[in-house]
Amino acid sequence: MLEKAYAPRSVEAKWAALWKAKKSFHAEAKDGGERPYVIVIPPPNVTGALHIGHALNNMLQDVLIRYHRLHGRVTCWVPGTDHGGIATQSVMEKQLRAEKLTRHQVGREKFLERMQQWTRDCKSTILGQLARLGCALDLDREAFTMDEPRARAVYKAFEDLWGKGLIKRGERMVNWCVRCGTALSDIEVEYEERKGKLWHMRYPGSDGSEGLVVATTRPETMLGDTAVAVNPRDGRYAKLVGKTLTLPLMDRNIPVVADDSVDFAFGTGAVKVTPAHDPNDFEISQRHQLPSIKVIGPDGRMSAAAGPYAGLSREAARDKVVEDLGARIEKIEDHPHSVGTCYRCNQVIEPLLSWQWFVSMKPLAEPAIKALDEGRFKLFPESKGIEYRNWLVGIKDWCISRQIWWGHRIPVWYCMGCNKDVIGAGTTKEESGGFSLHQVAGAKGVISLERPGNCAACRGDDWIQDPDVLDTWFSSGLWPLAVFGWPDETKDLKYFYPTQVLVTGYEIIYLWVARMQMMGLELRGEVPFPHALIHGIVRDKAGKKMSKSLGNVIDPLVMMDKHGTDAFRFSLAVQAHLGRDIPFAEDSITGPRNFANKVWNSTRFVLMNLPETPPEGGYPLDKLSHCCLELADKWILAEYQATLAEVRKRVEAYEIAQAADALYTFLWDKFCDWYVELAKIRLAGIDGEGKEAARAVMVQVLTGTLQMLHPFMPYITEELFEALKPFAGINADSVLDSKAPALEFDWADPETSARMKALMEMVVAIRTTRSELNVPPKLKLKAFFQNGHDEGKKALIQERSDYILHLARLESLAPAADANRPAGSVTAVAAGCTFYLPLEGVVDFQKERARLEKELVDIEKQLAGIQTRLSNLDFVKRAPAEEVRKAQAQRDDLSAKKVRIRETLASLG
C-alpha cells in the first residue's frame, strides 16, 4: 500500500539508481533505420554549480527526450561541459587572489594544472546535479570542449577556415577588457546607459588664430589626438579644413580634416580624432592616413606616449587633463551616453588598437541566412528568427583571439630562427600574455596542432607558439559536430548527426546558436539542427534577474530537496512558454507539489479498488465489450483521448507549458473530480461487470496519463506506473521502456459529451443551491425534478439518477408530482430542468428568495445579450449556422430557466 502522501526522497533515489545501473539512457549508433532523436546539451561552463536557469534548460530537453522515447524513437542526449574561457579563468584568478597570488606568479603551466583539477571537480558537481534533476543523459558520451577529441575538432576547423582565407591576423580596433586583460568580440560587450559629461575644449590654430572647440566625453584621450574632423558641408569650419591646430598640453600640430561621418548637429560639430582609442576615430584615420598614438595601455593606465600623464589610470588622467586644460575648457554639459562593459566582469571596455585574429563572417553568414529563409532552420518562437536574421545580415568580423591562458591555444607557431628580428625581445617561450601579438606582429606563422619539426626555411627547431587562446565560443560553435567525433567520419557522426533540436536561452542566440549554424554549414554543408527551442530567463517574482549580488538566487538543489524534483520540474514546465521569462519564487512550487500529491493519491485510490493480484493480462480496454461501459466511462475516454492529442500537438510545437497544463487539467479537473467520483458508485457496489468496467477504465486512463506525464515528472510516474502496470497489462520494466498510450477506437461522441455536460450542470446547480443556503453537506436530501417538455432530459435523469444522487448528495430523486413547486422546497435550475429540494425548517426562505432574485437578474442580463445578437439579421444570415444554433440553444435554455425561477419566486409569495 502506498503512503498517504507522496514522499519524493526515497522514490527519487530508487529510480535514479536504477536508471544509472541499467544505463537506461545509452544509445548505440546503428547502420540505418529510422533517424534517432538527438539533442546535444548546451554545455554548462565549469565555473561552479548549476543555477535555476540550467534546471529550466535541462528540464526542457529531458521532456523532449523522454517524450520522443515514449513515442518509439531511439533517443540520445549528449552531456558535456564547456571550459568557459574568461569566465572560468576569472574564477581561478579569484581563488589565487585569496592566496595573494597572480596567475603570472604561478606561471602558465602550473596555472593550467590547477585549472584542470578545478575542471574535474566542477564536472562531477554538474553531472551530479543533472542526474538529480532526472536528466536522461547518455553519460557514456560525456564530452568537454577542451578534451582531446574536441581539441582535434578545433584544430581542424581552424585549419579549414585558415585554408579558405577566412581566418586572418591584423591590427584592428578591438574591445579590450582592462580587468580580464584580453580582447573581446563585439557581442561580448554589453552596453549600459551611464551619466556622463560632454567637455567642450578649445584647440587653438597653429598660426595663433582662435582655432575651434571640440566636444568629447573622454577628455583624457585628447593626449592621443592626431586630427580634428569636421563635416565637409559645415560652413562654420570650411576655412579651417587643411589648416592645423595645436593640441593643448601636448604641443603637437594636428590637421583639420573633412569627413562625412561627422554630425554637425552634435556638440560643436568638430570631433577630436583619437585613432588608437575609438572605433570611429580609427575609421576616420584610415580614410585620411592619420597616425595612431596609443596613449592608454592594456592595463588601463596611460602609456609613455601620454608624456607627463604616463602611469596614471584612465580616471586620474581625465581629472588631471581637465584640470590642466583650465580655461581652454569652455563648457561642461551633462551627457548621458552608453558605455560598453565586459559581459564577464562588468568593467568598462577600452577600445584599443591591437593585433588580433579575426574570422571573416560575411561568407559564413550567407549560408546561414539562406538556411533560415528556406526553412531548413527555424527558431521557436518564430519572432526570434527575425532578430537572428537581422544580426546575421549586419554581421561583422569576429575577433577570436583572447589574451588569456585557459582555452585552446591558437595552433600557429613561429620559428625563432626566421623571425629573430620581428619577435620582440620581451617574449619568452613560456611566458606570454598582455600584448603578445604585438611582439609577433610581423612574424610568419606555421599552422600545426603539435610543435612542428624542423623549420622548412632555416632547418631550425626553435619554435614559439602563438601565445593567445581562442574565444571559448569558437569551440562551442563546433559542439554538435565535435561531440560525435568530427572531423573523423565516425559511425556516431553518421548516425546521430545532425541533431534534432537545440534548446537554449535567447541570451546566447548570437554568441552560440548562430555560430553553430554557420560552422555546421561551412564545415559539413548542413545545419547542425533544424530547430532551436528558445526559452527565457528565470527571474525573481519582481522580474529581476537572479544574481548573487542581489541575493535573490534560488538554488535548484535546495528546491528539489524541499519539495521534490518532480514538483520543481513541473513548476518550471508550466511556466515555460516559448521565449518568455519565468517569474519564480519558492511558492511557485506549491501548486505543482500539491499536484504531485494528487497524482499520488489518485493512483493510491485506484490501487485500493483493485484486487491484490492482477487478473491475467490485466484490465485491457479491448477485452471489454463496449456495452459494459456507461456514460461516465465513455466520457472520460473521450476526454482522455483529446488530452493525449493535445499534449502531443503541444510538445511537438515545443509548447511545453501548454502540454503540462493539459495534463494537469485533465488529471485533476476531469479524472479526479468527476470520473473517479462517479466510478465510486460502481466500485462500492457488487455489480461484477460494471465494477470491472470501471476498474478497466480507471487503470487504463490513469496509466496512460502517467506515461504522458512521465517526461515532466519522471520519478513519481515511474513509481506509480510500477504498481499499476500489471493491472494495465503492460510488461515494460519502466515507463521509460514502455510505449506511449494509443487508443484504437475513436471515443469522441457529441451525444455522450452533451449528456454528461447536462448532468454536470444539474449537479453543480444543486450543489450551488445547497451551498448558498448553507445546507449541511452531510444532510442527504430528497429531491424532485421537473423536465418541462424535454422527455429526453427526463430519461437522462432517470437513467443516471445515480450520478446526481451521489454527486449532489441526495437521498432520492423523483419526478415532481405536479407542475407546482412542492411546499417548503428550494429550487435549482439547470439544463432545462428544475430541481426541488424540500427543506422546510432547514433553510431561510428569505435567503432563498434573495438568491433567486439575484440569479434572475443575471439570467436576464445574459438573455438580453443573446437576444440582441439573434435579432440582428446580419448575424443570423452571415454567421456560421453552427454559431446561430448555439446561440439559439443558449437562448432557449436561459429563457426556460428564467420562466422556472419566476414561477418559483411567484410561489414563494
Add this chain to the structure above:
RNA sequence: GGGCAGUUAGCUCAGCGGUAGAGCACUGUCCUCACACGACAGGGGUCACAGGUUCGAAUCCUGUACUGCCCACCA
C-alpha cells in the same frame, strides 16, 4: 535611431475571431471511508487607450501611451 516582445482578476500568467480562463491569494461550508498538499461553492476583470475591418474583436489591421529586451560608429 532601428527592430522584437509585452500591457487580460489582488499577484503571476494562459487564451489569440463567437462574447473571458488557470494557479496562487481571498470568502463561506465541510477533517464525506484517495488526497486538508483535500472537497464543494462563492466574490473579483469596460481584456492599456483611440480608430478601423467584421454579423461579431481580448483575439485581425492602423495609430498612441507606457514596460522590457535586442541591435546601432549618441564625439
